[in-house]
Amino acid sequence: MYKPKDIIELIADNVKKTGNPFGAPSKVINGWWKNIPLPREGDGLLFTGLMYQSVPFIEKTTTYLERYEDTALVNYVKYGRFVPKFLVGWGFALLASSEEKNKFNGMLHSIVEVLKKSKVDFYYRPELDNYSGILLYDLGDVDGFIKHARSVVSKLKEKGVKKLITVDPHTTYALKILYPKYTGETFEVKTYFELVNLNGSNGTKQVTLHDPCIYGRYLEMSDVPKKVLENLGIECVAVRNSGPFTNCCGGPAESVSPKLSRELVDRRIEELQSTGAPVVAMCPICMANLTKGGVEVEDLSTLINHCS
Amino acid sequence: MANTRKEIEMEREPKIGVYVCQCGGNISDHVDVEKVCERASKIPGVVVARENMFMCSDPGQDLIIEDLKSGTVDRVVVASCAPDLHELTFRNAVSRAGKNPYIYEHANIREQVSWVHHGDGATEKASRLVAAATAKAKYIQPLDPIRVEAKQHAVVIGGGISGMRAAKDLAERGIRITLLEKSPFLGGRAAQLDRLAPTGEKASDLITELTREVLNHPAIAVYTNAEVTNSEGYVGNFRLQFQRRPPDSAEDLDKIKEMVESGTEFGEFIPLVGICPAKIPEKIEEYTIEAGVILLATGFKPYSPRKGEYGFGEFKEVVTLPEFIKLMARSRRNGKVLEINGKEIKSVAMIHCVGSRQIPGVHEEDETGHLNEYCSRTCCTAALQAANTVRDTYPGTRVFDFYRDIRTYGRGQEELYERASKNRVLFLRYEPAAAPVVKRNNGSNGYPLSVKVNDTLTFGEEVEVPVDLVVLAVGMEPNNVSNLVEMMKLPVGADRFLLEVHPKLRPVEMSVAGILLAGTCQSPMDTGEACNGASSAAVKTSSLLGRGYVELDPFVAEVDLEKCTGTGACVEACLREEALTLVEMEMDGEKVQRAEVNPALCNGCGACVAVCPENAINIKGWTLRQYEAMVDMIVADDIAVG
Amino acid sequence: MATVDLEFAEQLEHFGVDTASECFNCGTCAAICPLIYEHFPRKIIRYAQLGAKDVILREADELWRCLHCGLCTYTCPREANPGELILGLRRYVIANWRGTAHVQT
Ligand SMILES: Cc1cc2nc3c(=O)[nH]c(=O)nc-3n(C[C@H](O)[C@H](O)[C@H](O)COP(=O)(O)OP(=O)(O)OC[C@H]3O[C@@H](n4cnc5c(N)ncnc54)[C@H](O)[C@@H]3O)c2cc1C
Ligand code: SF4
Numbered sequence A: 001m002y003k004p005k006d007i008i009e010l011i012a013d014n015v016k017k018t019g020n021p022f023g024a025p026s027k028v029i030n031g032w033w034k035n036i037p038l039p040r041e042g043d044g045l046l047f048t049g050l051m052y053q054s055v056p057f058i059e060k061t062t063t064y065l066e067r068y069e070d071t072a073l074v075n076y077v078k079y080g081r082f083v084p085k086f087l088v089g090w091g092f093a094l095l096a097s098s099e100e101k102n103k104f105n106g107m108l109h110s111i112v113e114v115l116k117k118s119k120v121d122f123y124y125r126p127e128l129d130n131y132s133g134i135l136l137y138d139l140g141d142v143d144g145f146i147k148h149a150r151s152v153v154s155k156l157k158e159k160g161v162k163k164l165i166t167v168d169p170h171t172t173y174a175l176k177i178l179y180p181k182y183t184g185e186t187f188e189v190k191t192y193f194e195l196v197n198l199n200g201s202n203g204t205k206q207v208t209l210h211d212p213c214i215y216g217r218y219l220e221m222s223d224v225p226k227k228v229l230e231n232l233g234i235e236c237v238a239v240r241n242s243g244p245f246t247n248c249c250g251g252p253a254e255s256v257s258p259k260l261s262r263e264l265v266d267r268r269i270e271e272l273q274s275t276g277a278p279v280v281a282m283c284p285i286c287m288a289n290l291t292k293g294g295v296e297v298e299d300l301s302t303l304i305n306h307c308s
Numbered sequence B: 001m002a003n004t005r006k007e008i009e010m011e012r013e014p015k016i017g018v019y020v021c022q023c024g025g026n027i028s029d030h031v032d033v034e035k036v037c038e039r040a041s042k043i044p045g046v047v048v049a050r051e052n053m054f055m056c057s058d059p060g061q062d063l064i065i066e067d068l069k070s071g072t073v074d075r076v077v078v079a080s081c082a083p084d085l086h087e088l089t090f091r092n093a094v095s096r097a098g099k100n101p102y103i104y105e106h107a108n109i110r111e112q113v114s115w116v117h118h119g120d121g122a123t124e125k126a127s128r129l130v131a132a133a134t135a136k137a138k139y140i141q142p143l144d145p146i147r148v149e150a151k152q153h154a155v156v157i158g159g160g161i162s163g164m165r166a167a168k169d170l171a172e173r174g175i176r177i178t179l180l181e182k183s184p185f186l187g188g189r190a191a192q193l194d195r196l197a198p199t200g201e202k203a204s205d206l207i208t209e210l211t212r213e214v215l216n217h218p219a220i221a222v223y224t225n226a227e228v229t230n231s232e233g234y235v236g237n238f239r240l241q242f243q244r245r246p247p248d249s250a251e252d253l254d255k256i257k258e259m260v261e262s263g264t265e266f267g268e269f270i271p272l273v274g275i276c277p278a279k280i281p282e283k284i285e286e287y288t289i290e291a292g293v294i295l296l297a298t299g300f301k302p303y304s305p306r307k308g309e310y311g312f313g314e315f316k317e318v319v320t321l322p323e324f325i326k327l328m329a330r331s332r333r334n335g336k337v338l339e340i341n342g343k344e345i346k347s348v349a350m351i352h353c354v355g356s357r358q359i360p361g362v363h364e365e366d367e368t369g370h371l372n373e374y375c376s377r378t379c380c381t382a383a384l385q386a387a388n389t390v391r392d393t394y395p396g397t398r399v400f401d402f403y404r405d406i407r408t409y410g411r412g413q414e415e416l417y418e419r420a421s422k423n424r425v426l427f428l429r430y431e432p433a434a435a436p437v438v439k440r441n442n443g444s445n446g447y448p449l450s451v452k453v454n455d456t457l458t459f460g461e462e463v464e465v466p467v468d469l470v471v472l473a474v475g476m477e478p479n480n481v482s483n484l485v486e487m488m489k490l491p492v493g494a495d496r497f498l499l500e501v502h503p504k505l506r507p508v509e510m511s512v513a514g515i516l517l518a519g520t521c522q523s524p525m526d527t528g529e530a531c532n533g534a535s536s537a538a539v540k541t542s543s544l545l546g547r548g549y550v551e552l553d554p555f556v557a558e559v560d561l562e563k564c565t566g567t568g569a570c571v572e573a574c575l576r577e578e579a580l581t582l583v584e585m586e587m588d589g590e591k592v593q594r595a596e597v598n599p600a601l602c603n604g605c606g607a608c609v610a611v612c613p614e615n616a617i618n619i620k621g622w623t624l625r626q627y628e629a630m631v632d633m634i635v636a637d638d639i640a641v642g
Numbered sequence C: 001m002a003t004v005d006l007e008f009a010e011q012l013e014h015f016g017v018d019t020a021s022e023c024f025n026c027g028t029c030a031a032i033c034p035l036i037y038e039h040f041p042r043k044i045i046r047y048a049q050l051g052a053k054d055v056i057l058r059e060a061d062e063l064w065r066c067l068h069c070g071l072c073t074y075t076c077p078r079e080a081n082p083g084e085l086i087l088g089l090r091r092y093v094i095a096n097w098r099g100t101a102h103v104q105t
């Protein structure tokens, strides 16, 4: 196990400097929108919170972290001598392969497609799309979280943004529940699949849907994506432990103990695979962790996009 | 005359019916009931032998009634459970068939056979017991119960809530009551409490109201400072002597002095003490009263911890729960912070089960070698009530509750536990063998004591809590009434509380006829339960006295005047004063001394029978002849094999 | 050994640890927690409830095992919100490490 204190201070420092936990300028991470046509004006602001975009980098980092966990090198994290090469700044940005980056950026592209097909009035502005700060909150650095959240909010307020369309559970939870509580600002927050309105006929298909903890429990909205798939003729096979009792993929343990994270994902994969149907995720962290565990996982957005 | 009638009846061959109960397998799983019946049917005099799943059920009893009514049988033997459970049931069945209830004999083949033996031996023993019963039945005579006039007057001993409740209920039924209270005060322990759990009513209100009703009732005579000095007689006709004495307890005298100084009148409630209804006597006053029934309501005393038990007697900051209730009630009148002996109390520990649920080998016995193995039942609720009072009244004071188990068993009590949790009372649980340790706090945190415990809720880890005060939730012990026990020959349980006949079948009666139990002298109870017990005892009393007479079992000594030579050996052997006397009478024109029985006083113990050189005295229903016949039958060769 | 710190409970409330006293130590949370680790989180909730400040600071790192998955909070029969308590304790510990003003050390 890494010393939580070291990890937290490192991440807090990164957020302070660059607005995201990785210490690389957000511009470097957030490039997915560059080559596709996106409206700059509209009703709801598409707010990715930079989660999908970050996953290729996190993955790379944690493979390193995993290698050094339980070795003496763990202790060097705090000195920023050894690990910082890839945990901080540009070094980090260079780690991820473009193949990985394309994969996750592709999911965001699918989300855009799906929203367009559903005739949702939305727009995108990279300068307003910021990291939510959720990791700081989760790790317990509530002061850092509040500070960061306030800066995110002030940018949105400056532009008069009222409606937000989110794409992942963590950002959704932050904006919907935590921001009102800790910054006093409330937005109308909807997840993209709540806005999907599509029909299809691929009636034979069955999938195994992995409910993320936050959608399943904190927000109790597991039935929404199910309904979306149902309308497309896709059946979600019952999974042992789902909905409010869904099991964690283990992703959140990554920053402190990649080893523990691995243990948990193995357990969850066993449950998911026992259905026999292909696995579908709707959170980039679940996606990455389940993939690392050795299963092929499709993102909800690409599935919807293909079947509609 | 009587003798001649007997001779005639004995000559006629009896027709005995034997009824064997299976007790739903309780008996028949180990005893071959069919075989027992078959063997019984071969015994001379037995005309029918039947078995039934449950003899005590209506269909079972109907078997007996039909056989009696049709004239098939004129003696009944039931082989079933112990006689104290159902002998009366079957005698009543015989009565319902229009016959004398004493033509009945009972064989116990459950407690004495099927529950303790198995296999062939069980069936053999059952067969022999049944055979012996038939032999006795052969010489059975119809008997008449002894009827004595009952005094329409009851004595209640103990002026706590139970005694007063019973007195009030009985007086309402038109029965005159004498209420004797040992101390100068009415109200007992309940009067020393603040608010009563679980309802939260003020003890003072409850006691004041009940005491007023008792004192104002024309049918109730109350004597405080009164103690029974002698008791004789029997149900319906007890005679008690009692004395009123100046109190010898310095504490009581202080309380009275305080009362007078504070201007409280006699009959007014003194907070945390009770009501003193009358001037205390200046010298001993003697009284004698007669009564049909005696109700015991002598109550309990809180367990008094040994010196050093949880620091009691060593640290002044360790008090018992009854003391704490008083301290707190007094502090409440004074101000906003919980202050005891001038010191602010910020942290209180409560320790449960002190002096209760003691385990042999774990707990230390008292000086008489005794352990209180029972649960005192009221302390959990009372401790939680006190904890809630602390938290509600002084939010700045923390409460730590060290328990073994929480037994808030009654209506409205669990809510106190819930409330305590909501009130942030912190619970810590200890195992009996690892009780909390109270020590002087050597740290500099300002708390005089610390309580250390291996807390099972913290996975057995040692937890140390700094506190200002330790409150011991002491259990209940019965008040010492050994003089009454001695005088009235009262049965006492292994737990030293007074013992009822049967917890369910006769829950408020003692085995001494006419003596009943009310409240905590019987077992630990809260006031609600104590009043339940008191009201039941009152109802039982009024049904006992309601007929105007009482019937006693006729199994008493009977003198055969033809054989009696007046040696007086029996009178000397008799255990009960005045039950047996030598009287002068004329026989064949001569003045002689002969023994005479007072049936109402005779215990039927048979001590006289054993010593009479002439075999001139017998117990009715249990004659020597019957014993001989039983013994012959038990050892007869052909009983178990037929 | 754990020593109860009488002022600690009030201190924790500043960090949102305000439901610990609801816990009645049933262990449901520990049974459902995917970590399956040394009575986690019940044990830590108990320390918070006791006000065992010394133990919490000594074993602070354990707090970061929690995935914030919410299973325990969802199933706790007393609504003691164990998962949220863990978060609150993290906040307390961080403030303590950082020596933030309103924490007495
Ligand atoms: C700490 C504590 C807290 C409690 N809290 C509650 C509560 O919140 N709610 C509740 O319902 N119950 C409570 N109880 C129980 C309650 O005190 C009893 O149920 C109640 O007092 C029983 O009444 P009693 O009349 O049976 O006995 P007692 O109150 O003991 O009265 C017996 C009376 O008989 C007298 N006496 C004894 N021997 C003789 C004798 N030989 N001759 C003449 N008189 C005699 C005594 O002087 C006394 O006045 C509590 C008990 C304790 C120990
Ligand atoms: S009522 Fe509670 S404190 Fe009293 S003896 Fe029973 S378990 Fe112990």
Ligand code: SF4
Pocket (backbone or CB within 6 Å): C022, C023, C024, C025, C026, C027, C028, C029, C030, C042, C045, C075, C076, C077, C078, C079, C080, C081, C082
């Ligand atoms: S489930 Fe709730 S009440 Fe039970 S031990 Fe856990 S926190 Fe406490």
Ligand code: SF4
Pocket (backbone or CB within 6 Å): C029, C032, C033, C034, C035, C040, C041, C065, C066, C067, C068, C069, C070, C071, C072, C073, C082, C083, C086
């Ligand atoms: S939120 Fe944390 S403590 Fe609760 S079940 Fe999930 S991992 Fe366990």
